[in-house]
Amino acid sequence: MIVNAIEHADSRINQKILIGPNHINAYPGETIQFPCIVSKQPNAIVTWCWNDFCTLGKTQLLRHETTRNGLIHIYQYAAYPRFQLSINERLNHYNLSIVHVSHKDEGIFQCQVQRTMDAHEARSERVRLTLITPPNGQPTLLLPTMPLKQGQPANITCLSAPSKPASKLVLYKNELPITEEPLPRITYELDMQSKKNLTKLIYIIDDPDDTWDNTLIRCAQFYEYGNSPFRDAATKLKVYYKPKARIESQNRYPLTVNSTATFRCIVYGNPEPKFSWFANSMDLTSLTSSIISIPLSRQVHNHSIGCTATNSMGTTNTSIRLLIRYSPKFIVRPSKFVVLDFNNQQSSKSNPVILRCIVDSFPRSKISWYRYGEKLVEGSLFNLENITTREQQGLYSYQIETDGFQTITDDFIIYFKGKPLIYIQEFKHYRSSNTREFECQVYSSSPILKISWRINDQSIESTDKSLISTTCDDNSCKSKLLYNNRKILSSINNLNRLSCIAENEHGSEQSRLYQINSFEDSSTILIPVVCSIFLLIIILSIAALYCGCRAKQQRKRSSIKKLPIVYDAHYSINELIKDVGCLRTSDFHTCNDNDQLSLKIEQSKIEPTDRLLASLFNNSSSTKKLMDNLSNESSINSSGFHSKSTTTTFNNEYSPRLAEIADYTFSGI
Incomplete structure (x- = not known):
């Protein structure tokens, strides 16, 4: 028997509510209708529930109405004469109508199809009938105790006036709706006294700050039915918050030395804050003005200056760093003369490993190292470990580039201990006259014993024809040669050799200049130039005369008829x-x-x-x-x-x- 009952239960079909009722808002005295179209068994019964009461009592037939969709039977509930049931059995329509609705008819309505031996029951959604009652007052703002304080959350609550259905509330901040997180929270309640609906809006300010101080808060109430007027409630918030401070510069940038910088401290807060100046964490309480002037120098570069604002809510500090442009200044400067000795193993261990060039400047300088104009490396350090042969000795230089300042370039000598290192050069500014000047620079770590000059392997002495002067310091000597090229140099020689020879305890070394051309006076050069120009003018004149005559003859010939x-x-x-x-x-x-x-x-x-x-x-x-x-x-x-x-x-x-x-x-x- 149990098995048969289970099999019979599983064989039941599902009845359905095809079209169910919807919520209805109606004015008193109107006639409303809840639809209910079902799919059911022939023996199934359709009933309506009101406020979960599903037995409305007996019905009696009022009339029949014939339509193109079939015959409609209209029944009236005996206990509720204004409740009528319209049935179209062909289409399975079971609609509930209420004539002249009143506040007594409000409630929850639901359509049901009762179960049978062969089918399950079916129920529609629960819908509400509400009679429209506009609000008769303005919304109410509920605020915490003023002023609000920074760091303490505050709730703003807005209640609508009682109405049916409930009114809509919108919260505004300075005439702009609040649409950012956190959003206002909306809830609906029933006013027990008036039996009407209330709308409650709650907004939480997590941390009131200066953006909320003196802010206009407005709660607007909207009712979408009838011609109910728009109403609102507004108030201004007062907030105590920590002071704000900032430093305003009244200077042209960049800042430079030997000038004056002016700064202004701007503070605000609620309650009104007090301010004070400080420099590098040292209070300057003696300065009471909001504007200060600071003389700028290299010593105050990268220092900080700031101001402090204080009120009952707290203290705020702000500061700026003084960045002053100033020219490079050497902290560590490379030696002008660097001696390397690789002949003696013990002394080679004491050779310098690196050269340092450290400068103080702003902006930061760029340091480059060169040899004979070719860049070797960048940075403040120059590694000497790769210089191991005598061919690598000679003249080196470093260059310091600082944005906005003149480039600094200086030379230094890397010298291998041994014979002298010699450079010879000519000064160009003497070439316009018969007298010419040469300079011989000699470097040596040991005393220089002798410096001599030779031209074409002939020794030059300091006579009336030439003048030789020599000056020395710790590691170098400079010898200058002044001579008259007409008296010393042969006018026929095309290849002349000028040599500078230096000697120390390790031996002698020489440096030569080849092909020293004798330069004549400017007058001897000017005469051939003038003659050449005069001759050129004569040739051009003859050519012009010839061309003129030839053209005239050609014109004459062109006028003669040729046969x-x-x-x-x-x-x-x-x-x-x-x-x-x-x-x-x-x-x-x-x-x-x-x-x-x-x-x-x-x-x-x-x-x-x-x-x-x-x-x-x-x-x-x-x-x-x-x-x-x-x-x-x-x-x-x-x-x-x-x-x-x-x-x-x-x-x-x-x-x-x-x-x-x-x-x-x-x-x-």
Whole structure:
């Protein structure tokens, strides 16, 4: 029997509430309806519950209504005549209507489908019927005791006026809604006296500070039904908080030495704070003014100055650091002369390992180390462990760069104990005169015994021709040579050698300058320059005259009409002789009218026959003989002279002659 009961229970179907009721806010006297559409068994019963009371009593049929969706039966509850049940059995509609609602009808309503032997029960959500009752007052702000104190949390509470449904509350800070965390907390309560709803807003200020002092707090009440007016309540907060302090600089940056800096201490708080100055943690109680002036120097760089503000809520300190620009100052400076000795094992252990260059400046300086202009390393330390050979000795330098200040550069010598180290150089400022100056710098850790000068392996002594001066200090000597190059140097030598020789207890060493060119006086250089310029002007003038004449001649030639010379086989030798004679005697009347032309024959274009004619013009004695020969030759060869004729046309002009271009000038036609 138990097994059969379990199997029968599992076979039940689930009935459903397809569309259930919703919350309703209604004005008194209105008619409202709660829908309930179900899916149920035919024998299932649908009932309504009111305030969890699910037996509303018997119903009686009021009327039938026919609609396009079917027949609707309207029933009335006998115990509650204003409660009506509308049933559409075809669509399974079981709607509850309340006619002329009043405050007595308020409560919780729910639609249920009772269970059967074959189906489970079904229930809708619990919904509320509320009659609209607008609030009749303004909200109330509940504040803690004023003033608020920093570090102590404070609650701000706002209560709405009683209404149905409850009103909406919004909290404002200086006319802006509070939307940041922590957000106000909203709760709803029932006013037991008026049986209406209350809205409670609670906002917690975790740590009141200066941002809350003198702040306007406003609680606004909104009611969304009817034409209820907007109402609010506002007040200002007072907060005691620790003082605030800051230092205002009235200076142009960057700060520099030998100037004055002015600062102002600005403090505020509630209650009003008192202030005092301090410098490097030392109180300056004697300074009562909020403005102070400080003379700036290297000694006060990186010092701090500040002010203190104090009231009943606490003390606040603020300070600034004085950063003053000043030029580099050496704390540790490298030696000008560094001696290394690797010959003796014991002394080599005492060789310096590093060189230090430490400077005090602001901003921080950049230190670089060089050898003959080539950067080796950066930093305040220069390692000497890598300098192990004599070839590495010589002139070194370090450079100190500080932003805003002039770069400092200085030289030092790294010297290997032994023979002298020599540098020779010439001073350029003497080159404009006959006197020249050379300097020989000699370095040695042991006393320098002798310094001498040689030119082309000849010793130079201090005479009227030259002047040698030598000065020495602990580790170096400087020898200067002044000489007249015309008296000492040969004017023919192109390769001259100037040597400086130094000697100490370890031996002698020399340094040479090659190809020392003798410089003449400025007057000897100026004369050839002036002559060259004058000659150049003459050449340019001649070239200009030539170009002008040539251009004029070309223009004249361009105005003369050019015709071609054309030779034809039909043009007999007799006619040529006649033309030549006419041109030679300048007798234009004996010439043919068509050939009264004077030829201008260019020498470069004369053919063999033309050269013969030219010689005829130049030698009058042979002219007659030549004409006779040509006449005889013409008579002998006239029968065979007529060969193939060549006709050439130039510029649309016909000429029965062999073309050869030459210049012609019309004359006396």
